[in-house]
Amino acid sequence: MRPRQPPQTVPTTDVRILDIAAEHIRRHGLARMTVTRIAEEAGMSHANIYRYYPSKEALIEEITAAWLKPLEAGLRMIADAPDPAFDKLERLLFAIHRAYRAKLENDAPLFDLFLAANDKNAPIARKHRNRCRLEIQRTLEEGASGGLFAITDMKKAKALVLDALYRFLSPAGIVLDAEESRAGVEARMQTLLDLVQGALTQGRY
Template sequence: MDRADVRPNSGPESVEARILEVARAHIRKFGAARATIVGVAHDAGMTHANVYRYFPSKATLFEEISASWLRPIETRLREAADGPAPAGDKLESMLMTVHRAYRQKLESDPALFDLLIEALEKERPVARRHRARVQSEMQRVVEEGIASGAFAMTDRRRAMALIFDAAHRFIHPIALKLDKDAAAAPLAARCETVVAMALRTLRIGRA
């Protein structure tokens, strides 16, 4: 049987999912630098030309691997922003969601977490898009808080800078990687404390 047609009755989505599944396994086993399209194709039971039909390059394949675990985080943030809770509660929930999701990925799937860090360091599209989506959802909530009077700090740029400066150590993947040996529960508690301080500043309008 021709490797390009191992699954002739499979739809595009199932073939793409198989490629991604094998690619994740290769990254976990060999690391991103040593994982290859040829190796992924071989273990997926197809030619490397068939892999290129779905992913034009190794970079685009790796981008989709990162995007696939970042999308649920973005969805949770969007749902929180759309929810009925007060703006301050939304922001607290969103910041803790990011912290816990990144930390869980760092602990359970370090190879794929490192793939995100590499994307951040090299300013790859998947990292830029994710950062923009996270910031956009939080900005919506900041603007809601300002409009409703919940936040006395009415300068949106200052408010956004305060949030991300205060929480940076706990929500930036590279900073979290530096704290990988710290116990998760105390780190989350420290994150909650810092977030509470930032929200208090937003509510009273000054530090």
């Protein structure tokens, strides 16, 4: 008797619409994407699309959010881990950098949506940026309360981290370094991070 196969999960309508829209952008580009075309590929009316996503812009934001949410969940897990804050800060920053770089290399059309959202300071970009900064601040505060970081001004300390490593944490910076090897970029990032960590532990901020 053959073992039973686990039942396959059927995507909900909203997820199916997102998947179709994302694939349409990969094949044809954002400029050729319309709600009518997505509806045709989904086999439904465009009015039905609007039941789930009130505008083309809302649909695009959700496509971007779909790959950012797992990253944000991973950042929360890192910040919640029982590791020393020194190690967690490094893991947080490299997790952000590597996720962006991987998206650019493996799914450039959808990375471009994120890049455009950042250029416009769109809501999805602001929300994601704030969530990343929250986990960084939580880690800095934990390090300060535990005596690992000698921080006297949390606002300045967070600005130090974000400003010093901006090129490695911004979508535009990821694009600028796209032609350089991962190892080379990460070595540069590590050098700056070591300097930042040193400043934080020595009480300069």
